[in-house]
Amino acid sequence: MAALCRAAAASSGGAFGPNSTRELTGIVLVDRMEPMPLLKENRREISKSLYWTCALRLTLSILLFASSAAHSPGQLSTSRASPAKAERATPVDPFGRETPRSTAMGLLKYGERRDFETAAHYLQPTPGQDTHLVERARELQGLHAKFKGNIDLLSDEPNGSVEAGLPPGEVHAGVIRVGATTVDVILVRVNDPDSGKIWLISKDTVARIPELYAQMKSEGLTTAERFVPAALTSRHLLDMSLAQWIGWLLSIPISWFLAWLLEFLLSAPRRI
Numbered sequence: 001m002a003a004l005c006r007a008a009a010a011s012s013g014g015a016f017g018p019n020s021t022r023e024l025t026g027i028v029l030v031d032r033m034e035p036m037p038l039l040k041e042n043r044r045e046i047s048k049s050l051y052w053t054c055a056l057r058l059t060l061s062i063l064l065f066a067s068s069a070a071h072s073p074g075q076l077s078t079s080r081a082s083p084a085k086a087e088r089a090t091p092v093d094p095f096g097r098e099t100p101r102s103t104a105m106g107l108l109k110y111g112e113r114r115d116f117e118t119a120a121h122y123l124q125p126t127p128g129q130d131t132h133l134v135e136r137a138r139e140l141q142g143l144h145a146k147f148k149g150n151i152d153l154l155s156d157e158p159n160g161s162v163e164a165g166l167p168p169g170e171v172h173a174g175v176i177r178v179g180a181t182t183v184d185v186i187l188v189r190v191n192d193p194d195s196g197k198i199w200l201i202s203k204d205t206v207a208r209i210p211e212l213y214a215q216m217k218s219e220g221l222t223t224a225e226r227f228v229p230a231a232l233t234s235r236h237l238l239d240m241s242l243a244q245w246i247g248w249l250l251s252i253p254i255s256w257f258l259a260w261l262l263e264f265l266l267s268a269p270r271r272i
């Protein structure tokens with residue numbers, strides 16, 4: 001009986017001995033190691049998805065950059081071409097003849113400077129005729145004292161002003177009166193091929209300048225012209241003739257003397 005018990009124990013010990021424990025431990029380890037391949041597979045799938053996401057973003061960035069680079073030269077050329085078209089559409093007049101007032105002021109300025117070649121650009125030529133605009137500008141400056149009008153009242157708008165009895169694009173600046181002859185000074189707006197729309201002294205007014213100048217010369221010299229030498233009236237300094245400068249300087253002591261004389265006469269009754 002005892003022998004049978006030892007045999008049973010031996011058989012049981014062989015089934016649950018160290019070897020069996022190792023077998024059981026291996027089973028447990030195998031059970032614990034079974035999830036590892038699944039984690040690795042999930043990691044591979046996540047890595048693949050991240051890779052394709054990064055690749056897709058990089059491709060889209062390259063496409064957007066290429067498209068912006070392709071369109072930017074066209075936009076630059078368009079933006080550069082637009083100002084050029086605007087400049088061609090609205091040219092700038094180098095003589096400042098955009099308005100009636102600026103034309104009259106420019107003609108007066110260059111006339112007083114004796115720059116008749118530049119002043120001639122403010123006169124409208126007659127098509128097909130040699131009007132000698134430089135000579136007309138010289139004569140017009142000689143008629144300056146005969147001009148009756150106020151330049152400051154002229155319109156300073158490019159379109160001018162609408163005046164009764166005149167068509168659009170014409171402005172009445174004043175009159176030149178020599179003896180019994182009176183000529184209207186008309187400014188007209190014309191389209192110059194180089195300067196665009198500008199204002200000029202009309203060709204009808206320019207055509208009457210020689211007649212008025214000859215009539216003024218035939219009437220003889222004025223009282224001021226008889227006493228003031230021609231050298232003082234022909235030479236200018238700061239847009240004023242030497243005769244005007246002398247007259248202005250002499251007016252200062254004369255004004256002081258007249259003021260003192262007036263004060264002396266008013267205070268005379270009190271001294272008596």
